[in-house]
Amino acid sequence: MDEVLDASEDFLTAQELHGVLKEKGHGVGLATVYRTLQGLADDGAVDVLRMGGGEAAYRRCSAETHHHHLVCRSCGAAIEVAGPAVERWTQRVADEYGYIDVAHTVEIFGTCPRCA
């Protein structure tokens, strides 16, 4: 299953991944896809993106460091972007209000040049 994830530049939902695998002949079960993805996500091996309908999309990321994504809302293509300024800003805001153990989610959605 990993090969498909590696080969894709885009975010894939569990169900899309399952569909791709079935097309390729693999008799893979949906449960296994979910289980594997959950494991990979726990290990930080893939990035998780929660879409509107409560479904999750996964993508194997090249960068090992913390980063965010510029995602095409039409085709799902994702560019990894680093934002040091944003990291500092979130930390500063949290400090200001005494919040600790801070995490943040930052995603940028748009329409990519090819889909425009």
Next chain:
Amino acid sequence: MDEVLDASEDFLTAQELHGVLKEKGHGVGLATVYRTLQGLADDGAVDVLRMGGGEAAYRRCSAETHHHHLVCRSCGAAIEVAGPAVERWTQRVADEYGYIDVAHTVEIFGTCPRCA
């Protein structure tokens, strides 16, 4: 139902809101809660926050302008924060890669002083 939303400083899920209303004696149906919240969200009258499990939390926000939230992951209390720098940063990143029609999600999660 609006009164409960107005009175709450925290993000509430549809189910939490439904529970509060039932406790108060209102025989409100869960479906009505969802329908009302969806309407309010469409009108931009409430801010929507998508939590981990694919569930959505809602909050009536005072600020009319675009803003983000510093949310306590323990009690749900939310502080509205403006981040002009982040807005500029997202736009700049999107421009750089030719993405158009750009939107973004920025949420900061942490543990608030009272819950720490």
Next chain:
DNA sequence: TTATCTGCAAACATTTTGCAGCGAG
């Protein structure tokens, strides 16, 4: 009456879990 709103229950979609079987070590 006509249109809107409500509650209930059923439908839906996504994800998780229980369980039995299979294969590697």
Next chain:
DNA sequence: CTCGCTGCAAAATGTTTGCAGATAA
């Protein structure tokens, strides 16, 4: 044999929808 991984099917979760009755104009 034992352990872990797999698939299937059932359950759990959160949300949406169809429908009939109540309410208001």
